[in-house]
Amino acid sequence: MGKREVFWGVVSCIVILLAYIIPYTFLTNVANWYGSFLLWVGVAFVIIIINLIITKDWRS
Template identity: 40%
Template sequence: MSARRWIWGVWILVLSCYVVPYGMLGQVQAWYGSFLFWCVVGVLVIVANVMITRSFRDEAPRDTASRRDTISADGEKRP
C-alpha cells in the first residue's frame, strides 16, 4: 500500500479517537473503555508510521560540497 493511503489511515484513526470515545462510548461510565480504545489506536498509529517511513532513504545529494572541498571566492568548488 502506498504512503498516501497510510497517511489517510492515520487521519482516520485520529478522527476516530474523538468520535468513538466521546460519541459511541459517551454513555459508558467506566474509564477503561476509552483508555483501551486509545491504547489500541496508539499502537495502530505507530505501525502506520513505520509503514509510511519504511521507504525513506538517507542519500546525500551529489552536488553538495564535502568537508574536504573548498569553495573559492568566485563560488567554484575545488577538491
C-alpha cells in the same frame, strides 16, 4: 509524495478522527475510565504500525 504515502496518510487521519469520535459517541454511557483508555491505546498502536509502514523505505 507517492500514492502509497498518501493512502497511509489518509488512513492515519481516519484513525485519528475515530479516536476522537468514538469515545464521545459510542462510549458516552461507559462510566469507567478504561473504556476510552483502551480505545486510545489501541489507536496509538495502530498509528505506530502505520508510521512504521510509511517510513520503512526511507533512506538518509
